[in-house]
Amino acid sequence: MGTLMVGSLGPAVVVQAARQYGTPLYLYDERTIVERCRNVLAMPNAFGLHAGYAMKANANRAIVQLVAREGIGIDASSLNEVRRARMAGIASRRIVLTTQEVPEGADRSELETLMSEGLLYNACSLRQLHLVAEFAARTRARLSMRVNPGVGSGETVTRNTGDNYSSFGIHMTQLAEATSQARKRGLTIEQVHVHIGSGGDPAVWQSNVDRMLAITEQYFPSARTLNLGGGFKEARMPEEIAADVQALGHYAERRFRQFAERTGRRLVMAVEPGTYVMANSGYLVTSVIDKKWSGPEGFEFLVVNGGMECNTRPALYGSRHPFYVVSANGSVLSSDFDPAVKQQPGRVVAGRCCESGDSQTLDAEGHVVPRPMADPSVGDYVVIGGVGAYCASMSVFNYNSHRQAPEVLLREDGSLQLIRRRQTLEQITANEFALDE
C-alpha cells in the first residue's frame, strides 16, 4: 500500500498541508491545472480558438491568475465575478460577462465602463438585449448573444442548461425577433454563444456544434466567433469516462471548415470550461473525528470534519467523488483507484452538519450508499478528490456556523502556498446587528 498516491499528489504533501494549515482544507495542484489549461489551448480548431475559464467553478484570485497566465481569458457570471477578475489583474477585454441580471444604478455605470474597456457582454434574454442596446449602439461596445438551442445535456437534470427546462439564453424560437431588434438598433453581434450544460453527454455536445453552426448561418450573418461554452464531461471516479476534449476539437474543426467552404465565413471557435480545468486539480483534506454505527441493519459511519459545507455536490446532485484514506503519518490505507479497495467493507462518510444529507456517499435520491474503504482511526485523514470545481465556490460553507475552509495551492516547485486563509467567526458575524432594545 505504501506506493499509492492521492490522485496526482504524494501522501506526504497531504499530511504536510494538514499539519500546516489544519483541516478541513482544499488542496489544489498547480501542475494539473497548468496541464489542463494547455490541453484546452491545444484543442484542434479551424480558424482560431479563444478559451475562457468559467470562474464560477473556482473564483479564487490565485487560480484566476494562474489560468490567465496560461493564456486563458475569463467567463464571468456576475458583475462581482468581473470585479474579482479585475482585482486579479485581468484586462476587461479578456472577460466575457454572461449573467442573469443586468446591473442597475451605480453598478450599471460600472458595467458601461467595463464595456467601454472591451468587456464582451453576452445578452441572455430579449430584455437584456433591450437594456444594453442603446449604450452598445452609441459606443459600439462589443456584444454577444446567448442562445438556448432547445437541446442540452448535463450531469443531472439540474445541470442541463440547453433545453426547455432552462432559462438561460434566448430561445431558438425568439431568435428571429432578437436578431431583427439588434439589426434595427444598429447592433453588431460579434459572438454567438451557447452552453448546453455541465458534465453532459459528449455526443450531445458534439451534435450541438452542428446545431449552432446552422443557427449562426441562419440568424447571425456578421458573427465572427461561435462560443460553444464549457461542459466537458469529467471523470472523477475511476469507472467514469471523461469527454475526449481533443476529439471534440477535431470534430468541431472539421465542421467549422465545412461551414467556411459553404459560406465563406471563417469562424473562430471559443470554449469556456470550468470543470475540465479545475475538478480533478482539487482535493478536500478532512480529518476523521468520530466513528459510529447505526445498528445491525445500518451502516458504519466515518464522521469527518468537512462535509456538505465544503462539498455540497453529493447532496445536490448525488455526485460521487473518489476517497483516499490516509493515516496520520502519511500512508495511503485505501484509494478508490486501487482495485484492492473492493475487498474493504462499505462505509459511509458523514460530515459534521446537523443534516442527514450531510454525507459524501449519497445517491441522486439522497440515500446513503456505503463505499468500500479502509478503516481509519480517529485523527487519520479522508481525502476527497475531484473537488477543485464548484466546491469551494458553491458550498454552503457557513451552515452550522462552520468557517469556510482554507485553500492551499501546491506549487509546481513542491512548495505550499496559502491562497485563502480560514474564515474567522468574526467574519461570519460581521454584518449582523444585535436586537434593538
Ligand SMILES: Cc1ncc(COP(=O)(O)O)c(C=O)c1O
Ligand atoms: C455560461 C457558462 N459557461 C461555462 C460554464 C462552465 O461549465 P463547466 O464547468 O461544466 O465546464 C458554465 C457552467 O455553468 C456556464 O454557465
